[in-house]
Amino acid sequence: MGKEYRRGVGIFLINAENKLWVGKRIDLKSDYWQMPQGxxxxxxxxxxxxxxxxxxxxxxxxxxxxxxxxxxxxxxxNLPDNLVNIVWKGRYxxxxxxxxxxxxxxxxxxxxxxxxxxxxFSCWKWINPSDATRLVVPFKKELYNSILKQFGKYxx
Numbered sequence: 081m082g083k084e085y086r087r088g089v090g091i092f093l094i095n096a097e098n099k100l101w102v103g104k105r106i107d108l109k110s111d112y113w114q115m116p117q118g119x120x121x122x123x124x125x126x127x128x129x130x131x132x133x134x135x136x137x138x139x140x141x142x143x144x145x146x147x148x149x150x151x152x153x154x155x156x157x158n159l160p161d162n163l164v165n166i167v168w169k170g171r172y173x174x175x176x177x178x179x180x181x182x183x184x185x186x187x188x189x190x191x192x193x194x195x196x197x198x199x200x201f202s203c204w205k206w207i208n209p210s211d212a213t214r215l216v217v218p219f220k221k222e223l224y225n226s227i228l229k230q231f232g233k234y235x236x
Contacts, residue, residue, distance in 0.1 A: 085156055085176040086168055089130040090117035092181045092227055093138070093145065098235045100209040101184065103137070103193065103201030113207070113215040115227075116200075117177065126178040134182070137200045139192030149181035151230050157223040177223075181231045209235055 092115060093101040102113040118133035120126060127147070134140050158174040159167055193201050207215065209232075213224045 084172055085174050086172040087120040088118060088175045088177040089120060089126050089133060090115055090155075090177045090179040090227070091130055091134050091138075092149075092179055092231050092234075093134070093184055094181070094209070094234065095184045095206055097206070098209070099206035100212055101138070101191075101204060102207055102212065102215060103204040106199055106202045108217075110217075112217040113205070113212075114217070114220065115212070115224075117175075119175075127180070130178075130180045136196045137193070138204075139195035140184075140186065140190065144186035144190055145182040145184050147180055148183050148234055149231060151177075151179040151227070153178075155179060155223055155226050157220050160219050179227050179230075181234050183234075 095101070100115070102115055104111070104113050116133055116137045118129065118137065120129040121132075124132070130147075131142060134145070154176040155178075156174055156176045159172075164170060164173055191204060193199050193204060209228060212228065213221045216224050
């Protein structure tokens with residue numbers, strides 16, 4: 081079992097009405113929703129990884145949103161014990177992430193979950209940001225609380 085955290089990014093994408101974008105993972109049978117996120121590839125900066133993930137998972141191009149904030153340092157979550165040896169082939173105990181707050185500047189029709197080879201989400205919706213912790217998988221609730229605390233200033 082690995083003892084380190086996988087480096088990743090997350091995206092807090094809000095629209096003009098201060099609603100938060102969440103997607104329902106295609107590989108989960110449960111009713112959990114999450115914000116876009118993913119790993120940082122070798123030689124990639126967190127910002128480049130964030131832009132790639134938003135393009136791959138949501139179908140958005142750089143002109144469709146504006147970065148308005150970034151977390152102060154890395155935020156972490158741990159995988160539950162029963163998933164550690166399954167996810168990422170047991171190499172990591174969780175993920176440490178830099179999160180970016182982004183303001184969506186496009187239209188809903190620009191969102192395309194199947195724009196790239198392997199879609200991660202089966203559907204998506206805009207929610208009240210305060211509902212994010214209720215909708216996410218339980219082991220990410222604390223992480224989502226930290227994100228909401230840091231990015232709450234963008235919701236006024």
